[in-house]
Amino acid sequence: MNGLRLIASGHTPALRATVLGGDHDLDEGGHRAALALRTAPQLLTRLFPDSPWLVAPSRAAHHTAATLTDTSLTEEPALADPDYGTWTGHPLDRINPADLQSWLTDPTAAPHGGESLTDITARAGAWLDTHTAGKFTVVAHPIIIRTLIAAALELPATGSRRLAVAPLSVTRLTHHGHWSVHFPTP
Incomplete structure (x- = not known):
């Protein structure tokens, strides 16, 4: 069976704020x-136990993966957190509400000078298209995991906003000519 085990990176101070x-x-x-998830080996080993681990180029993704496995990690630039442009480092309540609304509802808008939802979805979808064969474990920011799931389901760019992905959640995608989403039980 071909597929991806998607793990959302754990909480950071920035994510909580x-x-x-x-x-x-x-x-x-x-x-x-993350340590608690590692001690629940039935979940991690049941889903592609010996798969290569692919991680986003972020400290949170690396830290999460290194806590969960002793396997070597391969960094995947396409799994990077979104480029928030001038919004980087700012809490949501400091973003101009009209600009934020535009970014969230118009998939081509990029009022911050970074990536639009269309850009993020295209990046994640292109990466997903190159991983339809084999088994991989992926660790990335929850927004990237949401975007990968939305791309697998062929949702529009704004569709990822309708999905909730908690830190350290595990989702499995399998590919049999099309992607299927599985929500494993602990």
Whole structure:
């Protein structure tokens, strides 16, 4: 069976404070939660136990993956957090509401000078298209995991906003001519 095991990276101080972008390590709670997931081996080993681990180029993704496995990690630039442009490092409540609304509802808008939802979806979808064969474990920011799931389901660029992906959640995608989404039980 071909597929991807998608793991959302753990909590960081920025994620808890809804700060956009930046590159942060897991906070203490995120690290403890990742350790707890590692000690639930029935979940991790049941889903592609010996698969290569692919990680986003972020400290949180690397820290999460290194906590979960002793396997070597391969960094995947296409799994990078979105480019938030001038919004990087700012909490949501400091973003101009009209600009934020535009970015969230118009998939081509990029009022921050970074990536639009269309750009993020195209990047994630192109990466997904190159991983239809084999088994891989992927660790990336929850927004990238959401975008990968939305791309697998062929949702429009704004479709990822309708999905909720919690830190350290595990989702499995399998490919049999098309992608199927599985939500494993712990």
